[in-house]
Amino acid sequence: MSVISTKNLSKEYSSKSFSQENILALNNFSFEVESGEIFGLLGPNGAGKTTLIKILLGITFPSQGEIKIFNKEINDESYKFKVGYLPENHKFPNYLTGEQVLHYFGKLSGMSSMDVKKKSDEYLKLVDMDKWRKTKIKKYSKGMLQRLGLAQAMLNNPELIFLDEPTDGVDPIGRKEIRDVLNNLKEEGKTVFLNSHLLSEVELICDRVAILNKGSLVRLGRVDDITSVSDNYTFTTSDMKEDLLNSLLNNYKATINGANEFCINTLSIEDLNAIIDLLRKNKILIHGLVREKNTLENMFINLIGSQN
Amino acid sequence: MIFLTLIFSTFREAIAKKIFIGFFAISTLIILIFLFLINVDSVEGMVNMMESTGEEGVKQLVIGFEVAMINISYLLIITFCFISVSSFIPSMLEKGHIDLLLSKPVSRTKIILAKFLGGVLLIFISLLYLIGFVWLILSIKSGFWHVPFLYSILWLTLSFAIIYSLIIFIGLVSQSTILSIIVSLFLVFIVGPVLYFREETIFSLVSNEAFQFIVNFFYYILPKPTDINQITTDMITGNPIKSYMPVFSSLLFMLASLSASIFYFRKKDY
Numbered sequence: 385m386s387v388i389s390t391k392n393l394s395k396e397y398s399s400k401s402f403s404q405e406n407i408l409a410l411n412n413f414s415f416e417v418e419s420g421e422i423f424g425l426l427g428p429n430g431a432g433k434t435t436l437i438k439i440l441l442g443i444t445f446p447s448q449g450e451i452k453i454f455n456k457e458i459n460d461e462s463y464k465f466k467v468g469y470l471p472e473n474h475k476f477p478n479y480l481t482g483e484q485v486l487h488y489f490g491k492l493s494g495m496s497s498m499d500v501k502k503k504s505d506e507y508l509k510l511v512d513m514d515k516w517r518k519t520k521i522k523k524y525s526k527g528m529l530q531r532l533g534l535a536q537a538m539l540n541n542p543e544l545i546f547l548d549e550p551t552d553g554v555d556p557i558g559r560k561e562i563r564d565v566l567n568n569l570k571e572e573g574k575t576v577f578l579n580s581h582l583l584s585e586v587e588l589i590c591d592r593v594a595i596l597n598k599g600s601l602v603r604l605g606r607v608d609d610i611t612s613v614s615d616n617y618t619f620t621t622s623d624m625k626e627d628l629l630n631s632l633l634n635n636y637k638a639t640i641n642g643a644n645e646f647c648i649n650t651l652s653i654e655d656l657n658a659i660i661d662l663l664r665k666n667k668i669l670i671h672g673l674v675r676e677k678n679t680l681e682n683m684f685i686n687l688i689g690s691q692n
Numbered sequence: 693m694i695f696l697t698l699i700f701s702t703f704r705e706a707i708a709k710k711i712f713i714g715f716f717a718i719s720t721l722i723i724l725i726f727l728f729l730i731n732v733d734s735v736e737g738m739v740n741m742m743e744s745t746g747e748e749g750v751k752q753l754v755i756g757f758e759v760a761m762i763n764i765s766y767l768l769i770i771t772f773c774f775i776s777v778s779s780f781i782p783s784m785l786e787k788g789h790i791d792l793l794l795s796k797p798v799s800r801t802k803i804i805l806a807k808f809l810g811g812v813l814l815i816f817i818s819l820l821y822l823i824g825f826v827w828l829i830l831s832i833k834s835g836f837w838h839v840p841f842l843y844s845i846l847w848l849t850l851s852f853a854i855i856y857s858l859i860i861f862i863g864l865v866s867q868s869t870i871l872s873i874i875v876s877l878f879l880v881f882i883v884g885p886v887l888y889f890r891e892e893t894i895f896s897l898v899s900n901e902a903f904q905f906i907v908n909f910f911y912y913i914l915p916k917p918t919d920i921n922q923i924t925t926d927m928i929t930g931n932p933i934k935s936y937m938p939v940f941s942s943l944l945f946m947l948a949s950l951s952a953s954i955f956y957f958r959k960k961d962y
Contacts (some may be wrong), residue, residue, distance in 0.1 A: 438961075442962040477708070
């Protein structure tokens with residue numbers, strides 16, 4: 385069942401200057417997010433990621449297109465009872481304590497005082513902020529604010545959570561803890577919509593990703609499918625003669641990196657074994673054989689780099 | 693419930709920003725000055741002298757005090773109120789805060805109405821404290837329980853609410869606290885009096901009919917805090933109130949300002 389679905393979603397910001405053209409932040413963007421998945425949204429700065437999240441939450445209005453969340457039009461505010469949100473660079477009223485922040489936003493989410501209290505206790509412990517609950521948030525560090533923000537986003541037990549750069553300013557241990565929290569949410573059947581610049585993290589926790597560039601969707605799919613390109617193998621060998629190198633170059637389209645290293649891109653395991661046979665037949669010693677896998681980061685850089 | 697949370701958050705913000713405490717301190721100071729004045733020998737003597745002229749003399753003295761009090765409230769307290777509440781909307785619109793607020797299941801209309809009612813309620817309570825205490829002191833001291841003075845709490849609150857609706861609109865459009873303060877003070881202390889006394893001032897200098905029409909046009913469409921203050925004074929002194937038109941037209945202005953604010957806020961991308 386799809387939790388979010390958009391069809392031909394576009395957003396155009398009018399230029400504040402007469403001489404400039406309007407800015408197309410989103411261009412005919414169509415996608416769906418399934419229930420219970422962790423969905424990652426990637427893209428360079430200005431790609432339209434935050435605009436998309438804001439549109440989905442009714443903070444910004446689309447210029448055209450259809451949006452449904454929990455199968456309801458978004459002008460029906462009721463879907464927000466089932467949604468949690470952690471904005472990028474969120475700003476809580478700094479005169480409140482951590483506990484008061486949760487109380488305020490919990491009440492705004494329609495929770496009863498008793499539920500807010502119970503859930504605050506639970507989530508402040510979960511994000512390791514329990515000991516700072518009575519401290520005014522103006523004394524919090526960036527990492528502490530992120531943890532509190534995450535607790536706030538989860539407080540109303542939402543079915544769908546939007547997280548915009550949740551690990552921003554958080555130390556590596558904190559990041560690992562946040563990843564664990566997100567995986568727990570997934571196990572509980574929650575849907576998480578994640579916008580992060582940290583592609584290695586996205587790769588670790590997301591089921592599917594969408595890549596945006598200049599407002600358009602350039603790639604959408606499972607992380608495994610996106611990162612698994614045809615396999616690359618790097619061979620390190622003893623010195624090879626030129627005729628053998630030429631044979632590898634012509635028959636297998638190898639990339640030669642000198643007399644004792646070459647790369648092969650192959651789809652079949654038979655081809656790989658044929659190359660090994662060829663090398664051994666020519667008395668070449670194989671010192672190393674490494675299967676390379678494309679990372680999300682490499683794929684992202686190549687994809688966006690080629691478009692820009 | 694969510695609506696009440698928003699109203700309560702306005703109170704909490706006022707308390708946190710020391711607005712309420714500042715207001716309470718100024719009000720307490722004024723109350724103490726009143727207490728002191730009423731007990732000093734010269735005023736005591738004046739009361740005794742008035743008492744010797746009969747009940748009417750005491751009433752006149754009390755009403756004189758009350759009118760002075762209203763003018764002090766109008767000048768000092770309302771100014772203080774405008775400065776205090778002008779930051780409510782710009783601080784709400786700060787990036788990172790407005791996103792969170794709008795992601796909650798509360799309509800934009802309710803957010804604006806809650807900010808408006810929260811501010812008005814805050815000022816009402818503050819005026820209730822100040823004027824209520826002054827009224828109590830005057831009544832106990834003089835034995836003259838002059839209830840119309842208490843109604844001035846409502847009139848002053850109304851004056852505040854009318855200008856506050858404009859402060860909200862300016863805050864939404866400009867996101868500037870300073871601009872909201874400047875416009876509200878300009879309206880109350882420059883435009884209001886000038887338009888109220890337009891016949892004695894502007895029209896005596898410029899007799900051009902088209903110009904007079906334009907000035908009258910602005911008089912009728914803009915809020916009339918000076919007129920409302922005059923109505924409040926007339927009500928306390930027992931003078932007949934010439935017309936309630938300034939109240940109704942100012943209320944219309946308030947409704948128009950609030951509607952414009954809601955319309956703008958509902959359409960705006962954040």
